[in-house]
Amino acid sequence: MNKWESNVYLKKLRQAVDHFQLIKPGDRILVGVSGGKDSTLLLYGLSQLRKVHPYNFEVEGLIVNHGMLGNMETYLTYCKDLGLKLTVHTELYAESLGEENGFSPCYTCSRLRKGIVKRIALEKEFNAIAYGHTLEDVVETFFMNIVKQGKIAGIPALSQESESDIKLIRPLILLDEVAIQKAIEILGIPLMHDTCTFAHGRVRDEAEKVIQRIEETYPAFSEQVVKALQNVDLNRLL
Ligand SMILES: Nc1ncnc2c1ncn2[C@@H]1O[C@H](COP(=O)(O)OP(=O)(O)OP(=O)(O)O)[C@@H](O)[C@H]1O
Numbered sequence: 001m002n003k004w005e006s007n008v009y010l011k012k013l014r015q016a017v018d019h020f021q022l023i024k025p026g027d028r029i030l031v032g033v034s035g036g037k038d039s040t041l042l043l044y045g046l047s048q049l050r051k052v053h054p055y056n057f058e059v060e061g062l063i064v065n066h067g068m069l070g071n072m073e074t075y076l077t078y079c080k081d082l083g084l085k086l087t088v089h090t091e092l093y094a095e096s097l098g099e100e101n102g103f104s105p106c107y108t109c110s111r112l113r114k115g116i117v118k119r120i121a122l123e124k125e126f127n128a129i130a131y132g133h134t135l136e137d138v139v140e141t142f143f144m145n146i147v148k149q150g151k152i153a154g155i156p157a158l159s160q161e162s163e164s165d166i167k168l169i170r171p172l173i174l175l176d177e178v179a180i181q182k183a184i185e186i187l188g189i190p191l192m193h194d195t196c197t198f199a200h201g202r203v204r205d206e207a208e209k210v211i212q213r214i215e216e217t218y219p220a221f222s223e224q225v226v227k228a229l230q231n232v233d234l235n236r237l238l
Contacts, residue, residue, distance in 0.1 A: 009183040012174045013045040014053075020157035022169040023128075027057040029169070030126040032117050033086060035063060035075055035192025037184045038132035042172055044187065046130060047084055060085040060126070064116050066109065067092035068196045075192045082189070089120060097198070105198040121166055129161070133170045136177050139222045140207040142229065147207075154229045176222065 017023050031046060033039045043061040050059055061079070063072070065088050072088065079086050093112055097105040121129050133155050142154040157173045160166075172180070184191065214221050 007183075009041065009175055009179045010045055010048060012179070013042075013171050014049055016157060016171050016174045017049065017053075020173075022158055022171055023053070023055055023057050025055040025057065027055075027128050028126040029057060029059050029128040029130050030117065030121045030124070031059060031061045031130045032113075032132070033061040033063045034132070035069060035072065035194070036132075037180050037191055038134055038172060038177075040079075040189055040191060041175075041180050041183050041187075042130060042132040043079070043084055043086065044082065044189070046171065047082075059130075060087070062086070062117060062120060063088045064113050065090040065092070066094040066113060068094040068194055070193045070195050072192055074190050078189055082187075089116065091116060094196070109198070118161060118164065118166065122164060127165065128167045128169055130169045130171060132172050134172050134175055134177060134180065135222050135226060136208070136211075138173055138229070139211055139225045140204050142225055143207045143211060144204070154225070174226065 023029070029046060031039065031043045033043055039061075043059070046059045050057060061084060063069070063086065065072070076086065076088070094109060097108055099105065100108060117129055138154045142152075145151045145153045155170060155173070157170050159168045161168055211221065218224070
């Protein structure tokens with residue numbers, strides 16, 4: 001087993017890429033980067049995978065600077081030294097956000113940010129956008145969809161952007177936050193800390209607590225949810 005394979009976090013990223021067929025030869029992938037641990041590891045991991053994977057593909061990171069991102073200088077220098085391709089696009093919309101038409105600032109910010117990433121992907125002829133959603137994101141979303149919507153749905157590893165040919169890929173979907181944190185510590189990347197004043201008391205925090213409590217009894221609960229989402233017994237649904 002080589003060094004690459006012995007790194008559990010990179011092994012799981014590759015497992016997701018291959019199992020869900022996230023990457024095709026010739027893909028041009030734009031990674032949405034927030035400067036936090038998940039999307040930073042995603043950019044690093046895909047850039048590493050590129051070097052050893054049989055398929056030829058390109059990887060580039062994009063930070064949308066909406067005005068609440070803190071100091072980027074050290075982070076950008078470190079990423080550059082690691083050989084990561086990363087650009088910053090500045091559109092300072094965050095400060096003017098508020099509660100609008102019943103939508104929270106976080107919701108509006110996320111919509112605007114995704115629109116910008118998509119626009120730049122199209123302008124620069126990328127055919128794929130990668131997001132840093134993790135195992136926890138899938139399980140929390142699954143839980144919240146049941147509790148809030150009465151619906152069975154998680155986050156797909158691979159989906160299609162509406163209104164364009166761009167595919168959305170989520171290669172960290174098999175990785176948990178503990179493994180990601182460990183990987184970031186090993187790499188020593190100084191993360192960026194956002195200055196967002198809205199993101200507190202998220203509904204997701206409640207889901208996180210409930211899942212943690214379940215995992216005290218069933219430690220593999222999150223992995224089992226991901227397994228279950230690929231193993232639906234259609235004959236036993238109503
Ligand atoms: N400032 C940013 N610039 C570019 N991409 C970003 C930025 N912030 C976040 N992203 C990307 O968007 C992904 C999802 O972001 P985040 O978890 O904050 O929630 P969200 O936009 O509410 O997403 P969702 O509702 O789809 O879970 C991140 O994993 C990252 O890949």
